[in-house]
Amino acid sequence: MDKCSSVVKWIDHRLPIFTFMNHELQEYPTPKNLNYWWNFGSLAGITLVVMIMTGIFLAMHYDPNSLTAFDSVESIMRNVNYGWLLRYIHMNGATMFFIVVYIHMFRGLYYGSYKSPRELLWMLGVVILILMMATAFMGYVLPWGQMSFWGATVITNLFSALPFGDSIVQWLWGGFSVDNPTLNRFFVLHYLLPFLIIGVVALHLVALHQHGSNNPLGIDRKEPRDSIPFHPYYTVKDLFGLGVFLLFWAYLVFYAPNFFGEPDNYIVANPLVTPPHIVPEWYFLPFYAILRSIPNKLIGVIAMFGAILVLFFLPWLDSSKVRSARFRPIYKWCFWAFVIDCFVLGCVGAHAPDYVYESLGGMGNQTLGQITTLIYFGFFLVLLPILGRIEKPLPLPNSLSEAVLKTNQKGK
Template sequence: MLKSHPLLSLANNYVIDSPQPANISYWWNVGSLLGLSLIIQIITGVTLAMHYNSSTTEAFNSVEHIMRDVNNGWLIRYLHSNTASAFFFLVYLHIGKGLYYGSYKAPRTLVWTIGTTIFILMMATAFLGYVLPYGQMSLWGATVITNLMSAIPWIGQDIVEFIWGGFSVSNATLNRFFSLHFVLPFLLAGLVLMHLMTLHASAGSGNPVGTTSNIDKIPFAPYYVFKDLITAYLYMLILSLFVFFTPNLLGDSENYVMANPMQTPPAIVPEWYLLPFYAILRSVPSKLFGVIFMFTAILIILVLAITDFAKLRGTQFKPLNKTTYFLFVSNLLFLMILGARHVESPFIEIGQLGTAVYFLYFMLTSPTGSLVEVSFSQVFVNMKELFVKISNVIKDTLTNLLPKPYTLTNLLPKPHSYISLPIISMPEP
């Protein structure tokens, strides 16, 4: 039944009988946790949409109605908001694992490209959802981010007013954002299926060693199904701790104040998962170039498939690349901290330094590290070949210099050699 039915056979090939490398670690479980997070977000999001009112006058009150009057509404809303943060945390881990193990290299370049598209779409969906509660941070965050489009020469302001549906963030804006926020997760689910299908069609999952082969593989079920269940249990346990004990830890207190177009908050800060790119945006004095740098910082992860010249996949066996990788991760966390600070000195100058380090990793450090390590490995290969040639020359020279009976070959001990002694016959008594 599983192998004869058209749909069940597809599920069987991808979930049950799918051959996977026997040595993949728990880092590969992050993908299944991302799928679980997407399912949670779609279910809780559809449930919240049944009670949400996308009107500037009623949006904030409808969220309060969900929290206070709807049965278990508080649980559904907190689960939705905290899973969004967990979703991005896992995505950053997934991208970090891909950078470390070289998942962007052929034959998985298309998989990496689709994954980057999913990441961009996730950021757009998260921004739209952040506006929907229509608190102070929602209103002014929407105003600031949509105004970035005005940096586009000649048509920028027209694009902003088209997004708004008027001359400011209004009822039309909220309706549009709600519609898009409802539709985009289903588009994400379709892209995730494409991501998985492309992965299986290319070369399957990678492994910590970085090799691609069809040997030493085991079926996905029951081995990796059980392994995924372990991490899924731990993930739900940690997520439950956030939902039940500290649901507002990653939120902003300003968003519990009803939106007021006449009062600007002291500091307009996006969610934590957007802070590194917000820091890059603020570090560039020009508005236009700030927007260009921000979008380039996201899209630049696509160039690694072109700029990585190493023959060996990943950084696990490359000390130089491994060092630069961890410096890059530290710099990204540093930019995240700077993104939450006020736009003032010395944070502006430090942010500019962090932005330069961020782009240097992709444009200079990673390609140069690959070339240096390839050069070093080639040097060792050449040294080995040179040593073999020198040994052969010395052997031939000694063979030619020594007399014929005493050639180098004859001087070497022969295996199983023995000395034959003359037989002396003894006289009979």
């Protein structure tokens, strides 16, 4: 033990990595009232590491060639030792990654974690989301099944609606159609982008530790007793959350590995046969619904990208000075209506444009998509700026400690 301690001191004197870890992971002062909704940030980080590790091993056996890509994936599943496990962990890991990140962002929306002084923290989180989407889309193309091929064809063709769009599309394809050069480009980018995500995550953590975590009450820490050390209080809480999270992930891997997949993707890509219904992965469906609900292609593309880019301006669109929805009675109901709207957009994106909802009086899928798209943008561009000026918030507690003590006394 003494020798180990001496080595740690020798290294730390020259490269203070252990001092840094001790301060950031153990002594780091954290609000004393964080709940389990704050687990999802650490879960996202752990999932990212697992995705990178499994991706590296899968890349060792994958062949990014349009003639052999599909067979190489099947070979991983059948011939590589535990290749099926690596692929199912990686494939369902994308689903789990988006689940935790979406919950993480909705939690930020509910508790006002995007407000001053955490604007850059939120904006870096949106950058991470965009990089995740790009990485996931390119990874979906790699198995080179029917849905992979046609999904790549449809999504890349969207850029043709923009100025100089045809040149952009040809550059993305590396030619005049989705083919071998496209697959090679997507494979390289799919491999490299996660390391760029790690860099942005590092900046995200630096911004987080600059002003500390927000909390369910949305008020700043005013005295030392408002904080507790991160370890052991929140490391234990995170480990419990990780255990529950891994149970869900393991269930998908071992019992329902293709639950979120498309059967058409187990058919080798064929440029001459179009699938009956081309749909992206579930985590893209709300944005896909926005795209399809607008008849004009250019406006639809702008709206789809705008649905993500509007998140960058959220800290300035929300005019309320109160962070947490606990003290904003009207905003609380509007927030849950917005969550429902996002789920409905996902359902719209999953169905064909001519689908009819008999339970909604025969409403068409496109009409429902247009209504929910208006609600989506109305929440950010109309409701948030106005609500902050007309809503009367509830009185805020004087300090975190006072609020926690009152809660404990009520519990007794």
